[in-house]
Amino acid sequence: MKIFYIICLLTSFTVFAQTGTIKGTVTDGKQTIPAATVILNPTGRAIAADTDGNYEIKEVSFGTYEIIFSAVGLKTIRKKVTINSTAPVVLNVTLQEDSQALEEVVITGTMKEVSRTDSPIPVEIITPKLFKKNPTPSLFEAVGMINGVQPQLNCNVCNTGDIHINGMEGPYTMILIDGMPIVSSLSTVYGLSGIPNSLVERIEVVKGPASSLYGSEAMGGIINVITKTPYKAPQISADYFVTSWGEHSLDGAVKFKAGKATSLLGLNYFNYNVKADKNHDNFTDVTQQDRISVFNKWNFDRKENRLFSLGARYVYEDRWGGEMQWNKQWRGSDSIYGESIYTRRAELIGLYQLPTTERIFTQFSYNWHDQNSFYGDTPYMATQQVGFLQAYWDKTFAGGHNFLLGAAMRYTHYDDNTPGTADANGNNKPQKTPLPGLFVQDEWKLNDKHTVLGGYRFDYDEHHGGIHSPRVAYKFSPNNNNTLRASFGTGFRVVNLFTEDHAALTGAREVVITEALNPERSYNSNLNYVLKVPTDAVHITFDATGFYSYFTNKIVGDFDSDPTKIIYDNLNGHAISQGVSLNTDLVFTIPLKVMAGISYMDVFQKEDNGIGGKTKVQQLHAPKWSGNFIATYTFPNNFSLDVTGNWYGPMRLPILPNDYRPEYSPWFCIANLQLTKKLDYGLEFYGGVKNVFDFVPKYALMRPFDPFNKTADDPVSNPNGYTFDTAYNYASLQGRRVFLGVRYNLF
Structure with missing residues (x-):
């Protein structure tokens, strides 16, 4: 009897643990899209396509999932897929240009990659396309293109300044690079100077306190x-x-x-x-x-x-x-x-x-x-x-x-x-x-x-x-x-x-x-x-x-x-x-x-x-x-x-x-x-x-x-x-x- 129970348990475990693979290529209709973001819901797993636009999600338990594909400047699309076999499921997708830029992937609001419209926290975005419309030598000036964000010069001689969000002074604005509080305190004045614009994918702005995720200094907002x-x-x-x-x-x-x-x-x-x-x-x-x-x-x-x-x-x-x-x-x-x-x-x-x-x-x-x-x-x-x-x-x-x-x-x-x-x-x-x-x-x-x-x-x-x-x-x-x-x-x-x-x-x-x-x-x-x-x-x-x-x-x-x-x-x-x-x-x-x-x-x-x-x-x-x-x-x-x-x-x-x-x-x-x-x-x-x-x-x-x-x-x-x-x-x-x-x- 004990052996019977053990066999049943192992069999159940094997069935429960069965997994499959989802893979494919992301293109824009003309060329592949390297590093496109692929999110598997409801697991929340997120990966990036490789340099040739190929992606592969392994060890996906049997079931039905929603996959979100996104890339900056392109429309986010969602696909339903069912995994019921160990054979790979091939899903190739084509992303179209998004003239309204409403479906960008954002991270700052929740520390997770989600589409902007799905985020429960409002996040505002500026991309290189936007701040190239008025070229500036530093991101300090570029963030002024966001309503309610004010780069403020504080000295008429040395021209140093800080960034105000909703009227609050610079010490209340936390500035992150790739989610890291790399720019804070003393460096807030100078931290946005000298970041090459060619290296910036986007700038995300959250207005209002976010200390529950980011700790001290995130009182007025986050850039x-x-x-x-x-x-x-x-x-x-x-x-x-x-x-x-x-x-x-x-x-x-x-x-x-x-x-x-x-x-x-x-x-x-x-x-x-x-x-x-x-x-x-x-x-x-x-x-x-x-x-x-x-x-x-x-x-x-x-x-x-x-x-x-x-x-x-x-x-x-x-x-x-x-x-x-x-x-x-x-x-x-x-x-x-x-x-x-x-x-x-x-x-x-x-x-x-x-x-x-x-x-x-x-x-x-x-x-x-x-x-x-x-x-x-x-x-x-x-x-x-x-x-x-x-x-x-x-x-x-x-x-x-x-x-x-x-x-x-x-x-x-x-x-x-x-x-x-x-x-x-x-x-x-x-x-x-x-x-x-x-x-x-x-x-x-x-x-x-x-x-x-x-x-x-x-x-x-x-x-x-x-x-x-x-x-x-x-x-x-x-x-x-x-x-x-x-x-x-x-x-x-x-x-x-x-x-x-x-x-x-x-x-x-x-x-x-x-x-x-x-x-x-x-x-x-x-x-x-x-x-x-x-x-x-x-x-x-x-x-x-x-x-x-x-x-x-x-x-x-x-x-x-x-x-x-x-x-x-x-x-x-x-x-x-x-x-x-x-x-x-x-x-x-x-x-x-x-x-x-x-x-x-x-x-x-x-x-x-x-x-x-x-x-x-x-x-x-x-x-x-x-x-x-x-x-x-x-x-x-x-x-x-x-x-x-x-x-x-x-x-x-x-x-x-x-x-x-x-x-x-x-x-x-x-x-x-x-x-x-x-x-x-x-x-x-x-x-x-x-x-x-x-x-x-x-x-x-x-x-x-x-x-x-x-x-x-x-x-x-x-x-x-x-x-x-x-x-x-x-x-x-x-x-x-x-x-x-x-x-x-x-x-």
Whole structure:
């Protein structure tokens, strides 16, 4: 009897374990598509086709599945397939061009590859096709093409800046490269400079807190730069343009194979070495820059199409701005004012899928950032090292549960010469911040119309203790033309005071820290609705989002109490970022495409005024109204015309007591035109005009004739007590300029 039971058990196990194989080729009707994404649902297994567009999914248990095929710029298709035999099932597919680009695969919202329309978290995307419509020398400027994302210059002399999402400053925006927090803290200012555009497959943006997956700093939103898989890249690519202001930008990449590995090597070089002073204040209008960046990414062929990739980047930049007669012999002196910044940066990122039947991934990154700066005669010397290690298990269970369980460890070592890294006695004490965390997420697809997502993360900081970050989201799609998403999440940011606030180092302001700072917290809710309206003449998409974020313990810099100081402390009250945004896409039957967006936001903080009430203060550099527009018309003979631009309403600016400059900026628009001609063999020429309306701020520097404040105390020449100030800024001082460029891609 026992033998009988054993035989039955073994037989049942054998039947249950029977598996088959699905394989085939992905093409676009003309050629194969290397590295196309293939997702097997409901298991959630995702692989990439090889260099010849071939894919193979092995060890698929008997049953019926849905397979999703996708590639950037092509329509995603879904195929049903049944496995009931060990013989391979051959499924060849052809992907068509997607003129509306609505079905891109996204990762950032849930850390899983899903089609954009299936994601319960709203994700916005820009691709190289989009930011080539207004060529820029860095991704810092390119992300401004997304409605609600604002690259903000914070210094009129050194031209460093940060990226605001929904009005929140740069420290609240987490910037990832291939899902790794490679760009954070000190490097946020410079991390998007020098990433070769030729290596970028797409940029994904998630607005609102995402700390339940990504931990500290993901309070305001995430910008994830997805680099190209070497399989997808052309053999050779190059892009060069020059402007009438004397800017030179070169971007290039080459692909090659070495055994079972495919490598993509990229180079980005930017140079601007023409002094311009068109507002006649004896200061450079735009910083002089000399920047070179080298990027190398490797993808390794492995059994079962398991993933293994390595990437490395090195950036060196020498930038300076200041008085027109400044040169490097005056660096650090108090005779001629200049802000000179030497930046060196190295990064390493990797992804490895364990050779197990379960989908278990490990990711790691390391970055080293060294900055040697002088702001006038004020030195700022800083070094930062960040190591990150993460492992997660990606599992699909019966009943439509897509499960994610992971652990992460981030260690930050930061040292500088400011009070931010000094103990109570003024001695140097580098910040060492270990931050371990655990996270879990379940995306439950109830049926074709309803999806629920729940997530939770626990991080532990040695100074602040345990930090909890839950998140919940819901998606309802009654049909293909209507999608409603609702989400609630939390975010946090552990203290790392040095911040990216360069006003703390410029304009002769003293940094004052009044108390031991606590970690910041945020609570966010979003409601997103997408409506597609197909007609005979035009395909219209409306994408509307309402958002509300509540911040506690917000670290604020008080610029107003004392014009000679910046006083940092935790907000004794709360801060709020709230508003709505609307994006529209119009694809006409004629060769015209239009995208436009508008945002309204109210970003402010309320602090106890000491007499039983609260004082409302509007957030600096957060316009209530803003928007963007992109229009492309394609003419016969491969000519196309692009009109792009951003517009902003009044934003509050940091003014001094009795300041003659207005507290709010005017309405303004930065518009651009570009004409492109495509030739055969991957060659194209382009040219146009940036800042067509030649807009530049009316006011820039305060007291540029006395940048070291040597006569600021003279009551006769300076009765209002003004001091040199570089922080009053809302747009670049660079006016209208013409540009010409050439691109080449050899496939």
